Amino acid sequence: MEFISVREEYAEGIIPREVRASQLSPVIAYDEEKEYFFNNDGTIGVGFMCRPLPGADQGLQDRINNMLNQAFPNDTIISFLLFLSPEIEASLGSMEQLRENFHHPLLSEIVKNRVSFLNHHTREPMISRGRKGYFNNGVIHDQKLVITLKIPIKDRLPGKKELEELFTAAEKLESSLNNIGFAPRKLDADLLKRTMTTLLNWGERSSWRLGEETWDETSPINEQIFDYDTDVEVKKTHLRMGDTYAKILSAKRLPKTMFFGDAIGYVGDLSGQGQSIKENYAICCNVYYPNAQKQKKNLDRKRTLTVNQAFGPLLKIVPVLGEKKESFDTLEKSMSAGNRPLRMNYSVMIFAPTLKRVEAAATAFQDIWAESKFTMMQDKFIQMPMLINSLPFGADHKAVVELNRYKTLTSEHATVLLPLFGEWKGTGTPHVGLVSRNGxxxxxxxxxxxxxxxxxxxxxxxxxxxxxxxxxxxxxxxxxxxxxxxxxxxxxxxxxxxxxxxxxQFGESSTICLNPFDIVVDYEEDEDALVSQVMAMASPKGNLEEFQIAETRRLMANIWRHKGNAMLVDDIAEACLAHPDQRVKDVGSQLYVFTKDGSYGKYFHGRNNMQFTNxxxxxxxxxxxxxxxxxxxxxxxxxxxxxxxxxxxxxxxxxxxxxxxxxxxxxxxxxxxxxxxxxxxxxxxxxxxxxxxxxxxxxxxxxxxxxxxxxxxxxxxxxxxxxxxxxxxxxxxxxxxxxxxxxxxxxxxxxxxxxxxxxxxxxxxxxxxxxVGPFQKLLYSTDPNDVGQIDRYRAMGLSVTDAIYAVMRDRGELASKVDEEAIELADSHTRLLRSNRPRDSAPQTGPRLVPLTLPEEPEATAEASAAKPVSTPTTATAEEEVTP
Missing domain, CATH: 3.40.50.300 (P-loop containing nucleotide triphosphate hydrolases)
Known part of the structure; x- marks a missing residue:
C-alpha cells in the first residue's frame, strides 16, 4: 500500500503526516474489456485524450453546444483539462527515430544536440540574449486536452443499468468529440497513469521521463501516480510537490461578454506582442449536470424572488439585486432557447520549480486574465482540495456545494468558456522542430x-x-x-x-559540361523540358512565335531519332539554319552563342561530366x-x-x-x-x-x-x-x-x-x-569572430563538433541551469520590447462573432453567437438569495 508524505500548515506550525496516495485521486481500477474506470468516490467513468482545436467558427460553436446539451444522466460530471505539459518525449523520440538508420559525425550530433536542447527547455525557460537585451521565451510544452466523464453509482459495484448509462453517455460524448474535430483517443490505464504522473511529478528523474508508463494491475491506480521521492507540502497559498511548487487559482468573476473562440487566448497571446505565462499550467473546467427540471424550477423560484426584490425599496439598500436580476434574465432567456442548465467551475493550476517563479506566474496570470475581465483569485486554505478536484476524474459531487466554486449557467455559456483551444502543433512529422509563440x-x-x-x-x-x-x-x-x-x-x-x-562554381576556368541530351533517358517524357530549355537559349525573354517553337520541336525530335544521346545544340542550330522559313532560320542564328563556336558553347558541347556523388x-x-x-x-x-x-x-x-x-x-x-x-x-x-x-x-x-x-x-x-x-x-x-x-x-x-x-x-x-541553442548558432554563424574561433580549434586537429563545443566551453555556454536573476532580466526586457512595439488587434482564429453575454457571479460565462448577443448571469451568485 503506497503512502506519500504530506505536510500541512496549521496555526501552531507544520505537522507532517503520512497519507495514503489514494486520498489524492479516486481512481482505483480499470476494466480493460469494457474500457471504463472504477473510482472510490462512488462513481465510474471514461476519458479521452484530445487534440485542442486550433481555430473556431460558428458551425463549431453549435456542435460544441450540442455536445454539452445532450441528455447525460443526472449528476454526471464532465471535466475539461487543458494541460500545457512538459511531456514532449514522444515527439523527441520520433525525431530520433527518423534518423536511426543514418549516421554522420556532424549531422547526427546536430540532432542529438537539438533533442537535448528541446528536452532541457521543458524544464528551464529559453533565455536568449539579443541585441536589445535578454529575452524569455518560456518553457517548451505540449498542449494536451483531457476530457473525462463520470456518473454516480448507488452500490459498491456498478450495476448493469449503470454501466449501460455510462456506455451510452460515453458513446454520445465520443461521437460528438469526433464530429467537432478533437480526434479523441480513449484513455486506458496506461495513458491515464502517464497523464497523472506528468501532472504530479516534476523532477528531472521522474518516472514518466524515464519511460515508465505501464500500469501495474496488482495495485490501485491511485497508488501509482506519485513517484516515491515526491512528497507534498500543503501551505496556505500554495503546494510543494517534490522540487516543484504549485498554485491554484479560481475564477471569482467571469467576463460579462466573450466571443466564441476567444478561449484560444488561454494558451497565450497569439500575436506575439502581449504578455504570456512562461511556466507550465493547466486550466480545468468541471461541468456538473444537475437534474434539469429541478434546477429549472429552483432557478425560476429564485428569479421570481429576486425580481420582486429588485423592483422594491430593497434595491436602494442592496444595489447588487439589479445585476442579479439581469443574470437570472440571461439564464431564463438561454434556457427558453433550449439550453440545459449546468453548474461549472473554472480553475487554474500553475507549476514552477521555485516559489518565486510560481508566485510571479500567478500574478502574471491574474493580470493577463483581468484584461479579458476574468477575476482570478488564489484559493487560500483549500489548495489541496482544489488540486484534487482539478485532476482527471477528481471532481467530487460534494465539492459542487462545499467548495463554493461552481457557477450556474447553461450549455450555451459553457461553450464559450471551456478550455478547448490550443495553438497549431505543426504538420505531424518532426523533421524540423519549431516552437510556437507561447511554447x-x-x-x-x-x-x-x-x-x-x-x-x-x-x-x-x-x-x-x-x-x-x-x-x-x-x-x-x-x-x-x-x-x-x-x-x-x-x-x-x-x-x-x-x-x-x-x-x-561556374567560373571562366570551369571545365564543367552540361550537355542536356547526353543524360536523357526518355525523350518523349522529357521533350517539353528540353524544348523549353532550347527556346530559352534562343530567346531569354521568351519572344518566339508558336510556329518557331513548333518547328524547332519537330526538328529536335527528328535529330533525336537519328543521333540519340549524341545530339548537340549545334545540331539544332544547323537544322534551323537549313530550314526554308526565315523565322526558323532566326532561331538557328540565335542559338549560335550556345554552339561550340559561341562564347557559351563550352558549357554545353561534349559529354556531360556533372556528377552528383555527394x-x-x-x-x-x-x-x-x-x-x-x-x-x-x-x-x-x-x-x-x-x-x-x-x-x-x-x-x-x-x-x-x-x-x-x-x-x-x-x-x-x-x-x-x-x-x-x-x-x-x-x-x-x-x-x-x-x-x-x-x-x-x-x-x-x-x-x-x-x-x-x-x-x-x-x-x-x-x-x-x-x-x-x-x-x-x-x-x-x-x-x-x-x-x-x-x-x-x-x-x-x-x-x-x-x-x-x-x-x-x-x-x-x-x-x-x-x-536554437549555442551549438547550432555557432554551426550556422557567418560572423568572422565565431568562424575564427572554430577554425582555431579545427587547426589543432579537433573535429567540427568538438571545435564548436570547445568554443561553447570558452564562452561558458555549456551550463544547464538558468538563474532567476537572468529570468527577471529577460522578462523586463521582453516587456520593454513589447511596450515599444505597435500592437495590432489580436488575430482571430475564425470569424469575429457577436459576443455572448454571460451571467455574472451566479454563473458567468463568455461566448459569442454569430448573429445575436446572448446573456448570462454575472454578479451575484444565482444560487444565493438576497434577503433583507
Whole structure:
C-alpha cells in the first residue's frame, strides 16, 4: 500500500503526516474489456485524450453546444483539462527515430544536440540574449486536452443499468468529440497513469521521463501516480510537490461578454506582442449536470424572488439585486432557447520549480486574465482540495456545494468558456522542430502532404531566411536525404565546407559540361523540358512565335531519332539554319552563342561530366553574375540534371532541391512549361523543391511564379512588410482568413533570439519560432569572430563538433541551469520590447462573432453567437438569495 508524505500548515506550525496516495485521486481500477474506470468516490467513468482545436467558427460553436446539451444522466460530471505539459518525449523520440538508420559525425550530433536542447527547455525557460537585451521565451510544452466523464453509482459495484448509462453517455460524448474535430483517443490505464504522473511529478528523474508508463494491475491506480521521492507540502497559498511548487487559482468573476473562440487566448497571446505565462499550467473546467427540471424550477423560484426584490425599496439598500436580476434574465432567456442548465467551475493550476517563479506566474496570470475581465483569485486554505478536484476524474459531487466554486449557467455559456483551444502543433512529422509563440512544440515536414512535397520561402532581407534554410536542410540531411542547393550569393559556402559537401562554381576556368541530351533517358517524357530549355537559349525573354517553337520541336525530335544521346545544340542550330522559313532560320542564328563556336558553347558541347556523388551539393552561380542569359540556362539545366539524378537515385532516400538567390532567373522568359514539367517529375519520384524569394508578391508577377505557387503545398513566410501583406490580400492571390492576414502582419524576427515563420500548409496554419541553442548558432554563424574561433580549434586537429563545443566551453555556454536573476532580466526586457512595439488587434482564429453575454457571479460565462448577443448571469451568485 503506497503512502506519500504530506505536510500541512496549521496555526501552531507544520505537522507532517503520512497519507495514503489514494486520498489524492479516486481512481482505483480499470476494466480493460469494457474500457471504463472504477473510482472510490462512488462513481465510474471514461476519458479521452484530445487534440485542442486550433481555430473556431460558428458551425463549431453549435456542435460544441450540442455536445454539452445532450441528455447525460443526472449528476454526471464532465471535466475539461487543458494541460500545457512538459511531456514532449514522444515527439523527441520520433525525431530520433527518423534518423536511426543514418549516421554522420556532424549531422547526427546536430540532432542529438537539438533533442537535448528541446528536452532541457521543458524544464528551464529559453533565455536568449539579443541585441536589445535578454529575452524569455518560456518553457517548451505540449498542449494536451483531457476530457473525462463520470456518473454516480448507488452500490459498491456498478450495476448493469449503470454501466449501460455510462456506455451510452460515453458513446454520445465520443461521437460528438469526433464530429467537432478533437480526434479523441480513449484513455486506458496506461495513458491515464502517464497523464497523472506528468501532472504530479516534476523532477528531472521522474518516472514518466524515464519511460515508465505501464500500469501495474496488482495495485490501485491511485497508488501509482506519485513517484516515491515526491512528497507534498500543503501551505496556505500554495503546494510543494517534490522540487516543484504549485498554485491554484479560481475564477471569482467571469467576463460579462466573450466571443466564441476567444478561449484560444488561454494558451497565450497569439500575436506575439502581449504578455504570456512562461511556466507550465493547466486550466480545468468541471461541468456538473444537475437534474434539469429541478434546477429549472429552483432557478425560476429564485428569479421570481429576486425580481420582486429588485423592483422594491430593497434595491436602494442592496444595489447588487439589479445585476442579479439581469443574470437570472440571461439564464431564463438561454434556457427558453433550449439550453440545459449546468453548474461549472473554472480553475487554474500553475507549476514552477521555485516559489518565486510560481508566485510571479500567478500574478502574471491574474493580470493577463483581468484584461479579458476574468477575476482570478488564489484559493487560500483549500489548495489541496482544489488540486484534487482539478485532476482527471477528481471532481467530487460534494465539492459542487462545499467548495463554493461552481457557477450556474447553461450549455450555451459553457461553450464559450471551456478550455478547448490550443495553438497549431505543426504538420505531424518532426523533421524540423519549431516552437510556437507561447511554447508549444511544433513539428514540420514537407512529407506531411498528400499532394506534393514542395514549398516556397518568402523572406525580407534580415528576417532569418538563411538560418531557417540551414536548419531545414541539415534536419533533412540528418535523416540521409540528398540535398542540392542552387544559389547566387555564396550563402551556403560555409555550411557546405563544414559538411564536406561538393561546392561547384561556374567560373571562366570551369571545365564543367552540361550537355542536356547526353543524360536523357526518355525523350518523349522529357521533350517539353528540353524544348523549353532550347527556346530559352534562343530567346531569354521568351519572344518566339508558336510556329518557331513548333518547328524547332519537330526538328529536335527528328535529330533525336537519328543521333540519340549524341545530339548537340549545334545540331539544332544547323537544322534551323537549313530550314526554308526565315523565322526558323532566326532561331538557328540565335542559338549560335550556345554552339561550340559561341562564347557559351563550352558549357554545353561534349559529354556531360556533372556528377552528383555527394549527399550535399551547392551549385554556386555567383561567378556568372555578369552573364545573365548564360546563368539562366545553367540554372534550367541544373534543375533538369537534378531531375535525372532523382530519377536514377534510391527511391527510399528523400531528395530536396533548394533554389535561393537564383530564383530571379526563372522569372525571365517563358519557363513556366519547364518548371511545371520539373515539378511533375519531382513529385513522381518523391522529390521536393524549395524556392526562396524576398517578397511573396514575386510569386504572382509572372506565369512561372504562379505555377510554382500552385505546385507548392507549403508556404513559409518570414518577415513580410504590411504593404506586401495588404497587396496580396487585396489581390486575392493568397487564400487566408482575415485573422490569418492579421497574424501574418505580426511575423517578425528578433536578431540573436528567434526567427518567426508563418506556415501555411494543407494540414493547418500557424506561426513557429526557430529557436536554437549555442551549438547550432555557432554551426550556422557567418560572423568572422565565431568562424575564427572554430577554425582555431579545427587547426589543432579537433573535429567540427568538438571545435564548436570547445568554443561553447570558452564562452561558458555549456551550463544547464538558468538563474532567476537572468529570468527577471529577460522578462523586463521582453516587456520593454513589447511596450515599444505597435500592437495590432489580436488575430482571430475564425470569424469575429457577436459576443455572448454571460451571467455574472451566479454563473458567468463568455461566448459569442454569430448573429445575436446572448446573456448570462454575472454578479451575484444565482444560487444565493438576497434577503433583507
Amino acid at each position: 508549444q512544440f511544433m513539428s514540420l515536414s514537407l512529407h506531411d502532404s498528400e499532394t506534393n512535397k514542395n514549398g516556397v520561402i518568402a523572406a525580407e532581407s534580415g528576417s532569418g531566411k538563411s538560418f531557417f534554410a540551414n536548419e531545414f536542410l541539415t534536419a533533412y540531411m540528418s535523416e540521409g536525404a540528398h540535398v542540392w542547393v542552387i544559389d547566387a550569393g555564396r550563402s551556403y559556402e560555409k555550411l557546405c565546407d563544414t559538411l564536406e559537401g561538393s561546392y561547384v 549527399q550535399f551539393t551547392v551549385l554556386e552561380l555567383d561567378e556568372l553574375q555578369g552573364r545573365k542569359h548564360l546563368r539562366q540556362i545553367v540554372l534550367l539545366q541544373l534543375i533538369y540534371q537534378i531531375q535525372q539524378a532523382v530519377y536514377h537515385g534510391d527511391r527510399n532516400v528523400k531528395k530536396i532541391v533548394f533554389i535561393d538567390e537564383a530564383w530571379d532567373l526563372l522569372k525571365e522568359g517563358d519557363t513556366s512549361v519547364f518548371m511545371e514539367h520539373a515539378y511533375r517529375k519531382f513529385r513522381k519520384y518523391q522529390g521536393s523543391v524549395l524556392i526562396a524569394t524576398q517578397s511573396i508578391n514575386d510569386l504572382y508577377e509572372n506565369p512561372v511564379g504562379r505555377s510554382i505557387a500552385e505546385n507548392s503545398a507549403f508556404m513559409f513566410l518570414l518577415g513580410q512588410t504590411s504593404e506586401t501583406v495588404e497587396s496580396v490580400r487585396r489581390s486575392g492571390r493568397l487564400t487566408l482568413s482575415e485573422g490569418g492576414f492579421s497574424l501574418l502582419k505580426t511575423v517578425h524576427t528578433v536578431a540573436g533570439v528567434y526567427s518567426e515563420i508563418f506556415i501555411r500548409s494543407k494540414t493547418g496554419v500557424g506561426v513557429g519560432r526557430l529557436i
